[in-house]
Amino acid sequence: xxxxxxxxxxxxxxxxxxxxxxxxxxxxxxxxxxxxxxxxxxxxxxxxxxxxxxxxxxxxxxxxxxxxxxxxxxxxxxxxxxxxxxxxxxxxxxxxxxxxxxxxxxxxxxxxxxxxxxxxxxxxxxxxxxxxxxxxxxxxxxxxxxxxxxxxxxxxxxxxxxxxxxxxxxxxxxxxxxxxxxxxxxxxxxxxxxxxxxxxxxxxxxxxxxxxxxxxxxxxxxxxxxxxxxxxxxxxxxxxxxxxxxxxxxxxxxxxxxxxxxxxxxxxxxxxxxxxxxxxxxxxxxxxxxxxxxxxxxxxxxxxxxxxxxxxxxxxxxxxxxxxxxxxxx
Amino acid sequence: xxxxxxxxxxxxxxxxxxxxxxxxxxxxxxxxxxxxxxxxxxxxxxxxxxxxxxxxxxxxxxxxxxxxxxxxxxxxxxxxxxxxxxxxxxxxxxxxxxxxxxxxxxxxxxxxxxxxxxxxxxxxxxxxxxxxxxxxxxxxxxxxxxxxxxxxxxxxxxxxxxxxxxxxxxxxxxxxxxxxxxxxxxxxxxxxxxxxxxxxxxxxxxxxxxxxxxxxxxxxxxxxxxxxxxxxxxxxxxxxxxxxxxxxxxxxxxxxxxxxxxxxxxxxxxxxxxxxxxxxxxxxxxxxxxxxxxxxxxxxxxxxxxxxxxxxxxxxxxxxxxxxxxxxxxxxxxxxxxxxxxxxxxxxxxxxxxxxxxxxxxxxx
Numbered sequence: 001x002x003x004x005x006x007x008x009x010x011x012x013x014x015x016x017x018x019x020x021x022x023x024x025x026x027x028x029x030x031x032x033x034x035x036x037x038x039x040x041x042x043x044x045x046x047x048x049x050x051x052x053x054x055x056x057x058x059x060x061x062x063x064x065x066x067x068x069x070x071x072x073x074x075x076x077x078x079x080x081x082x083x084x085x086x087x088x089x090x091x092x093x094x095x096x097x098x099x100x101x102x103x104x105x106x107x108x109x110x111x112x113x114x115x116x117x118x119x120x121x122x123x124x125x126x127x128x129x130x131x132x133x134x135x136x137x138x139x140x141x142x143x144x145x146x147x148x149x150x151x152x153x154x155x156x157x158x159x160x161x162x163x164x165x166x167x168x169x170x171x172x173x174x175x176x177x178x179x180x181x182x183x184x185x186x187x188x189x190x191x192x193x194x195x196x197x198x199x200x201x202x203x204x205x206x207x208x209x210x211x212x213x214x215x216x217x218x219x220x221x222x223x224x225x226x227x228x229x230x231x232x233x234x235x236x237x238x239x240x241x242x243x244x245x246x247x248x249x250x251x252x253x254x255x256x257x258x259x260x261x262x263x264x265x266x267x268x269x270x271x272x273x274x275x276x277x278x279x280x281x282x283x284x285x286x287x288x289x290x291x292x293x294x295x296x297x298x299x300x301x302x303x304x305x306x307x308x309x310x311x312x313x314x315x316x317x318x319x320x321x322x323x324x325x326x327x328x329x330x
Numbered sequence: 331x332x333x334x335x336x337x338x339x340x341x342x343x344x345x346x347x348x349x350x351x352x353x354x355x356x357x358x359x360x361x362x363x364x365x366x367x368x369x370x371x372x373x374x375x376x377x378x379x380x381x382x383x384x385x386x387x388x389x390x391x392x393x394x395x396x397x398x399x400x401x402x403x404x405x406x407x408x409x410x411x412x413x414x415x416x417x418x419x420x421x422x423x424x425x426x427x428x429x430x431x432x433x434x435x436x437x438x439x440x441x442x443x444x445x446x447x448x449x450x451x452x453x454x455x456x457x458x459x460x461x462x463x464x465x466x467x468x469x470x471x472x473x474x475x476x477x478x479x480x481x482x483x484x485x486x487x488x489x490x491x492x493x494x495x496x497x498x499x500x501x502x503x504x505x506x507x508x509x510x511x512x513x514x515x516x517x518x519x520x521x522x523x524x525x526x527x528x529x530x531x532x533x534x535x536x537x538x539x540x541x542x543x544x545x546x547x548x549x550x551x552x553x554x555x556x557x558x559x560x561x562x563x564x565x566x567x568x569x570x571x572x573x574x575x576x577x578x579x580x581x582x583x584x585x586x587x588x589x590x591x592x593x594x595x596x597x598x599x600x601x602x603x604x605x606x607x608x609x610x611x612x613x614x615x616x617x618x619x620x621x622x623x624x625x626x627x628x629x630x631x632x633x634x635x636x637x638x639x640x641x642x643x644x645x646x647x648x649x650x651x652x653x654x655x656x657x658x659x660x661x662x663x664x665x666x667x668x669x670x671x672x673x674x675x676x677x678x679x680x681x682x683x684x685x686x687x688x689x690x691x692x693x694x695x
């Protein structure tokens with residue numbers, strides 16, 4: 001059973017799971033019917049915030065639950081309170097239902113690296129054991145921390161269930177539509193003056209493959225997933241060839257509000273801190289214990305995303321310089 | 331207004347004559363205007379047209395508003411000749427390198443390591459900017475550079491002084507110039523809270539001073555520099571110069587023990603005199619949230635002029651490495667042992683400081 005299939009990531013995971021011959025039936029659950037084609041996935045319209053979900057699990061004899069239903073953007077969920085409702089209460093209900101269902105043997109949770117927060121006191125690379133240094137009191141960060149808290153509680157109460165938590169770096173790629181991809185698609189990209197965040201990305205295909213791997217194998221634990229290497233924010237924008245608008249930090253929230261009103265991108269305060277200080281996660285365990293090798297590095301994933309966007313104005317400058325350089329070398 | 335900004339390019343190197351429709355600046359004038367600046371100018375205010383990045387020459391033709399003469403293509407032969415006649419063969423190479431650097435920067439085609447260290451920027455811009463200060467202003471004299479291993483990691487532990495952490499920057503330049511290896515420094519969290527300072531420090535190879543980052547850097551075989559006195563050493567009054575403060579909590583020793591890398595004591599003489607700290611505006615410092623706001627004989631009295639460091643003569647001596655790999659496993663968790671090694675490092679640096687001070691003829695020469 002896959003939750004959150006009406007959104008892009010969930011739908012893609014469900015489709016990928018359905019394509020795998022080792023998996024019998026894939027059940028897709030969400031409140032609204034998915035727009036995307038689900039293929040072999042059987043869609044069940046149910047709300048994970050509602051105890052009805054327990055009946056679905058019992059009636060269908062679900063043995064594996066893949067929870068991708070954590071919403072990152074308040075806009076798509078219809079407001080912050082609704083987003084929190086879906087993320088936190090939805091997870092609670094889902095886990096309560098799983099706890100009652102004796103048939104459930106595995107739980108895979110798609111979490112995010114935002115559980116580590118972002119701040120000036122952060123270590124360069126977070127390992128899975130590290131606690132966040134900067135606690136965020138709003139947005140996805142807080143939700144993700146609470147969701148993981150409930151998942152840990154569930155793992156304690158049902159030690160027979162194999163629980164895998166995947167803390168994924170920001171998904172990026174040609175098909176992903178997230179606050180991050182919308183941000184980079186802005187014609188002029190605003191950044192915080194005087195700071196340059198370190199960013200890690202995970203290609204969307206790698207994300208889906210990781211969820212498949214966690215579903216078909218028994219690998220309990222919490223794992224950071226990210227492509228190799230880091231890009232700095234300024235570097236990423238330069239690679240896009242887009243002009244940057246560096247704004248002082250006190251204007252950040254009003255800029256975010258303006259961008260939100262213009263329906264260009266959806267920004268929460270924790271994303272602003274992320275774009276200020278950045279974050280890096282250590283992926284040693286992803287290789288050693290989880291046994292997963294992403295096909296794309298951070299830079300390659302970003303390049304794949306860049307290919308889906310048009311060329312920015314600044315690219316021409318480098319074109320000119322290349323020509324000049326060629327003449328001088330030649 | 332777009333038309334007014336455009337300088338027609340590509341006269342094929344013929345000085346003065348363009349396509350005839352408009353006066354073309356001579357090749358020399360164009361070379362002096364600088365290729366980077368001109369390039370920026372031509373693309374400014376142009377509508378974004380989608381062009382693949384991989385064909386660098388084509389987009390130029392597609393930019394509307396540029397007066398493209400006969401050939402329709404850029405000819406940099408004239409530019410090349412001018413550059414060669416102005417700067418010579420060697421200069422041409424340097425201009426080419428500089429252009430390549432600029433192109434890498436503008437297209438984002440460089441690598442950062444996981445700490446955010448930007449070796450390209452550091453080697454091309456940051457270190458060359460600091461080098462005159464090290465060589466001409468402070469006339470740094472370096473001793474014991476052979477104690478720094480040519481490969482493998484080591485932890486360089488130094489005394490901190492001088493109100494502003496210039497000793498860190500100077501040590502970084504000295505190590506980079508004498509060993510051709512970057513020195514990765516550990517900095518306080520205040521550094522990363524401060525705009526620009528934090529950004530540049532990360533790009534210059536600094537990271538937050540904590541055990542996780544220190545051990546990570548050391549495991550990857552880096553030279554790591556640490557100033558364990560921190561703000562206590564940096565902001566001590568001038569009267570207490572060259573008296574070492576407490577060496578933190580000995581975290582650097584446990585990091586070295588866990589990774590088994592040698593500790594190289596480093597004594598820096600001269601940094602104490604660059605901004606003689608005679609007072610501290612403590613109340614304002616608390617208000618702003620910094621450890622101290624210094625009062626020196628020239629600051630804030632002379633305003634920005636007071637920010638120029640006094641040209642003291644510097645001596646930097648790297649001492650013999652203290653091995654940590656022969657301690658038993660779990661030594662890092664033995665606080666008494668860690669304190670002892672910390673004191674040993676501190677004493678070594680203090681003694682070397684006294685010796686260097688005896689050898690120094692005067693503060694400024």
